[in-house]
Amino acid sequence: MRVSAELPLGVASLFGAAARERRRLETDLVTLLEARGFEEVILPILDYVDPYEAILGPGARSELYRFTGREGETLALRSDFTPMLARLLAPRVPVLELPARFFYRGDVVRYREPRVGARREMYQLGTEIVAPPGESSEREALEAFVELLDRVPGPRPRIVLGLAGALDELLGRAEDPARLLEAIGRRERAAARNLSSALLEVVEGGVPSDPSALGSTMAAQLGDLQTTLAELSGRYTGIDWELDLAEFAATGSRFVDDSAGARSYYDGVVFRAYLGREATPVGGGGRYDRLFERLGANVSAVGFSLGLDGLLAASQGGDR
Amino acid sequence: MRDLMQSSDTQRGSRLRLALPKGRNLKPTVKALRAAGIALEGLDLDGRALRQEFPKEGLEVLLLKNWDLPVYVEHGVADLGIVGSDVLAEVDGDLLIPLRLRDGRCRLSLIGRPGSFPQPGMQVRLATKYLAAARKYLAGAAFSAEVFPLGGSVELAPFLDLADLAIDIVQTGATLAAHGLVELETIEEVAPCVVVNRAGFQAHRRRINEWMDGLERAEVAS
Numbered sequence: 001m002r003v004s005a006e007l008p009l010g011v012a013s014l015f016g017a018a019a020r021e022r023r024r025l026e027t028d029l030v031t032l033l034e035a036r037g038f039e040e041v042i043l044p045i046l047d048y049v050d051p052y053e054a055i056l057g058p059g060a061r062s063e064l065y066r067f068t069g070r071e072g073e074t075l076a077l078r079s080d081f082t083p084m085l086a087r088l089l090a091p092r093v094p095v096l097e098l099p100a101r102f103f104y105r106g107d108v109v110r111y112r113e114p115r116v117g118a119r120r121e122m123y124q125l126g127t128e129i130v131a132p133p134g135e136s137s138e139r140e141a142l143e144a145f146v147e148l149l150d151r152v153p154g155p156r157p158r159i160v161l162g163l164a165g166a167l168d169e170l171l172g173r174a175e176d177p178a179r180l181l182e183a184i185g186r187r188e189r190a191a192a193r194n195l196s197s198a199l200l201e202v203v204e205g206g207v208p209s210d211p212s213a214l215g216s217t218m219a220a221q222l223g224d225l226q227t228t229l230a231e232l233s234g235r236y237t238g239i240d241w242e243l244d245l246a247e248f249a250a251t252g253s254r255f256v257d258d259s260a261g262a263r264s265y266y267d268g269v270v271f272r273a274y275l276g277r278e279a280t281p282v283g284g285g286g287r288y289d290r291l292f293e294r295l296g297a298n299v300s301a302v303g304f305s306l307g308l309d310g311l312l313a314a315s316q317g318g319d320r
Numbered sequence: 321m322r323d324l325m326q327s328s329d330t331q332r333g334s335r336l337r338l339a340l341p342k343g344r345n346l347k348p349t350v351k352a353l354r355a356a357g358i359a360l361e362g363l364d365l366d367g368r369a370l371r372q373e374f375p376k377e378g379l380e381v382l383l384l385k386n387w388d389l390p391v392y393v394e395h396g397v398a399d400l401g402i403v404g405s406d407v408l409a410e411v412d413g414d415l416l417i418p419l420r421l422r423d424g425r426c427r428l429s430l431i432g433r434p435g436s437f438p439q440p441g442m443q444v445r446l447a448t449k450y451l452a453a454a455r456k457y458l459a460g461a462a463f464s465a466e467v468f469p470l471g472g473s474v475e476l477a478p479f480l481d482l483a484d485l486a487i488d489i490v491q492t493g494a495t496l497a498a499h500g501l502v503e504l505e506t507i508e509e510v511a512p513c514v515v516v517n518r519a520g521f522q523a524h525r526r527r528i529n530e531w532m533d534g535l536e537r538a539e540v541a542s
Contacts, residue, residue, distance in 0.1 A: 113412055115391070115412075115413075116391055116395060117395065158519065158522055158523070160522060186415070186416050186417045186418075187416045187417070187418045187516070187521070188417055188418060188419075189418050189419055189532065189536070189542075190419075190420075190542050203418075204529050204532075205525070205529075206525075240522075240523075242522055244522070247518075274518075274519045274522070276396070276519075
């Protein structure tokens with residue numbers, strides 16, 4: 001009998017050198033995280049849909065693989081580590097010694113339209129830092145993120161930073177802010193220009209020349225982020241650093257409908273990394289205190305994840 | 321902070337890769353680029369070369385099929401390109417769309433024989449290569465349709481009675497008139513769009529912004 005070796009769309013098997021290479025990278029990165037005081041958590045691949053779905057991030061509902069279990073319960077395959085870990089950690093916060101540092105590794109499964117390079121099963125390695133309320137761990141998370149990326153051979157990484165909900169004040173006067181957010185995310189000049197010159201500056205250059213246009217709270221956060229960025233870019237010179245509020249236009253915005261779980265759980269500094277000329281991001285993360293707040297725990301939380309297969313592919317591809 | 325953001329242009333020092341669309345958008349695109357000061361001197365539009373280099377301008381031009389172009393740009397093979405909004409609506413990609421060209425605009429329309437617009441509740445056969453646009457249009461229509469895909473010369477389908485209707489691009493309407501067909505309803509306006517790869521934008525921000533400024537100044541895009 002001939003058996004087909006074909007696999008479903010969006011998944012892959014690794015043999016020989018490819019498998020060894022991924023394990024080697026994983027071991028290398030895990031060693032680094034352990035040296036930085038991160039402790040491993042092992043999370044299940046299956047969860048009930050109800051509590052999980054309610055706290056998923058942007059667009060995640062439509063990407064979720066769900067099915068009916070043998071006992072009639074509705075189950076989902078893990079599509080995002082952060083909400084699952086937050087749900088399990090929130091009730092344990094009173095007995096946790098803060099700050100607590102965790103890392104995880106494993107597959108996430110998300111539906112993706114069939115297209116070039118679209119993976120439906122992705123192997124991730126990530127971290128979460130849970131700290132007392134008000135304590136900022138963004139810099140520590142960013143340093144760990146950079147050091148992990150630095151272990152990956154190949155082209156120079158590019159890290160783009162932003163702030164969740166940064167443009168909300170600027171969009172307050174717009175007739176349809178949700179639609180405008182999409183346009184800003186695509187850097188449509190006409191849409192930005194119609195509202196304000198500050199928004200056009202964001203679309204073109206990433207930040208407004210006068211940060212007060214963002215409102216006093218956001219302007220202060222932007223100032224802090226600029227200071228952090230200046231320090232990190234002086235210290236990690238092998239990275240191309242960018243500050244770009246348009247890149248994360250819709251992330252954490254109050255104008256994105258939260259009722260359908262469409263709103264991102266990020267509510268502070270956000271970042272994303274790219275390698276080489278490929279547009280596919282190899283990892284990212286940010287601050288998400290609000291997610292824990294929704295789960296009844298008052299803490300400060302920041303985390304990131306890296307897609308190991310994407311990371312390896314991008315590092316091998318190099319610059320064309 | 322702006323210095324930080326713009327430093328990468330010079331750090332990379334790499335050439336910009338521009339994807340131009342073969343077909344109806346090619347001439348308006350080249351005309352618009354030239355009006356904006358991007359000379360592309362010696363560009364061969366009629367030859368077989370799919371890749372042409374312009375070292376003086378630090379530029380490499382790829383000539384790609386309209387429907388393939390967004391994929392090449394999204395995956396960073398080209399940093400930017402020009403493609404019709406009709407194609408963009410079909411190819412669900414993560415692309416930046418800073419400007420739309422003024423020249424080369426047309427319409428995506430429902431076409432058929434005069435007086436053939438379906439009565440409410442009717443079921444018709446509809447030919448198109450714009451399957452996503454057809455689904456969206458039919459979701460709000462009072463009639464239903466069996467949609468089947470055709471690759472080209474879609475207007476032939478209602479002309480030769482293979483289908484009752486078609487959804488296709490209409491520029492002047494001359495082809496329709498020559499076949500005894502009419503535009504029954506305009507579905508949407510279509511424009512050639514400048515599309516930019518996200519990573520390409522970050523890497524060549526200054527240069528791409530200068531190009532966009534040039535296109536706007538020349539009043540060939542908005």
